[in-house]
Amino acid sequence: MAFGGLVGCSAFASASPTPTISRPPAVPTPTRQVGFVVRVTVPPTLPTAHTLRSTSTPFVPPPHPYILLQPSSGPPVSRFVRLLGGNLPKRVPVDMVWAPKGHKSQLNTVIYTGPRGNIDVSYTVPMSAPGTYSLVAEINGRQVASATYNVASHAxxxxxxxxxxxxxxxxxxxxxxxxxxxxxxxxxxxxxxxxxxxxxxxxxxxxxxxxxxxxxxxxxxxxxxxxxxxxxxxxxxxxxxxxxxxx
The missing domain is CATH 2.60.40.730 (SOR catalytic domain)
Structure with missing residues (x-):
């Protein structure tokens, strides 16, 4: 009986057409806007980054007589700089001749070497026009060493x-x-x-x-x-x- 009831229901459904129901178009549902904040922490130094560091090369005295000025450049004014020297004759007077590069000059200063043939004194650079100058060390009229000094104007x-x-x-x-x-x-x-x-x-x-x-x-x-x-x-x-x- 249950099986026959099921058949009867199917026959009734096929005899009457199923009505079509039209549905209204879907209405968009407003979407809530969501804001968010992203915080990114950057490490001070990336693992793959290379940090460049300037390193000063220590001065290595040459085996021959030498002099040098520290600093070796400056403005066109009279100023004190450090004059260093080494490998010179011991305890002798040295004429320091200041002149434009490649020219002679009568501007001389006498400095005495130390017990080890060294020099470490303050030297007065004279007021000079912009250009390159030589400081020549002479002993008994013979050049034994020289240094260069650059006078620059930033005006x-x-x-x-x-x-x-x-x-x-x-x-x-x-x-x-x-x-x-x-x-x-x-x-x-x-x-x-x-x-x-x-x-x-x-x-x-x-x-x-x-x-x-x-x-x-x-x-x-x-x-x-x-x-x-x-x-x-x-x-x-x-x-x-x-x-x-x-x-």
Whole structure:
């Protein structure tokens, strides 16, 4: 009986069509936005990174007589440096001759060597123009050793020009000069053989800076080199820059 009941139900279902129910389109469900924060900890030094370290090479005295200056460079001012020497005759006077590289000079200083033929004293580098200089050690008029010293100027110049009714207005700014130095500001044309024009005199401050203003009709249109020359105890070029005068 149970089996026949199941058949009867199936026959009834096949006799009547099944109604189709249309479903409305799905409505999107709003999704909650989720924010998150990621914290990453970076180690001070990665395992595969290579850290470069500068190492100073110790000075190894040569087997022959030598002298050296520490430091071996500086600004164009008179200053004390350390003068070292070795493998020299013991307890003898040594003439230290200061001169531009490749030139002679009469600027001498006498220093005596120690009981081991060594030298370790303070040496006064004279005020010198920028360039490379030699300190030559002479004994009885014969050169036995030499050292090199570089004089460098870190001074800079800036020029701004403006055409005005009565000529060309220039504003010149200087930085990193020797403090309280008198300077001559000279303009040179880059083309031609015109006479250099002295724009004026300036003096650096206690911090080595200055501002110079002038107006002139003597600058013709073209490109110029501006150079600053020291006139205090040392006549030397300290810095230069370029500027242009327009029509």
């Amino acid at each position: 800079t110049l800036e020029v701004s020009t403006t055409v005005v009714s009565n000529g060309e207005s220039l504003v010149i700014r200087g930085h990193h000069f020797i403090p309280n130095f008198k300077l001559a500001l000279v303009a040179y044309q880059t083309v031609g053989t015109a006479t250099p024009l002295v724009l004026g005199m300036a003096k650096s401050s206690n911090h080595g800076a200055f501002v110079f203003r002038t107006t002139t009709r003597k600058l013709t249109p073209g490109q110029y080199v501006l150079r600053s020359w020291s006139v205090s105890d040392l006549a030397a070029q300290m810095a230069e820059t370029f500027f242009e005068v327009e029509v």
